[in-house]
Amino acid sequence: IKKILAKVYVYLILFLLYLPILFLIIYSFTPAETTGVWEGFSFELYGRVFSNEKIMRALLNTLIIALSSATVATILGTLGAIGVFYMKKRPQRIMEGIN
Numbered sequence: 031i032k033k034i035l036a037k038v039y040v041y042l043i044l045f046l047l048y049l050p051i052l053f054l055i056i057y058s059f060t061p062a063e064t065t066g067v068w069e070g071f072s073f074e075l076y077g078r079v080f081s082n083e084k085i086m087r088a089l090l091n092t093l094i095i096a097l098s099s100a101t102v103a104t105i106l107g108t109l110g111a112i113g114v115f116y117m118k119k120r121p122q123r124i125m126e127g128i129n
Contacts, residue, residue: 057065061072079085114125 053065057068058075059071059073060067060069061074062069114122117125
């Protein structure tokens with residue numbers, strides 16, 4: 031019974047964490063200005079967001095920063111892994127212990 035209660039608890043917490051995100055997704059497809067009022071299915075709000083030049087510029091800047099940081103992290107991580115691989119055994123174990 032402990033396993034069942036633990037699973038129920040985990041699923042309840044996950045449900046409570048993801049429920050607000052689900053509401054945001056659902057209400058993003060209505061033309062209503064406020065949440066709580068469902069006026070039908072529409073892409074009007076998405077059209078307004080993607081036609082806003084400032085938001086699109088911010089999105090482009092965000093993508094550039096994300097791709098740049100992912101590239102730098104991949105290169106540094108690869109170089110670090112190669113360096114640890116070729117270390118002598120004692121320093122290598124110390125480095126692996128830190129991680």
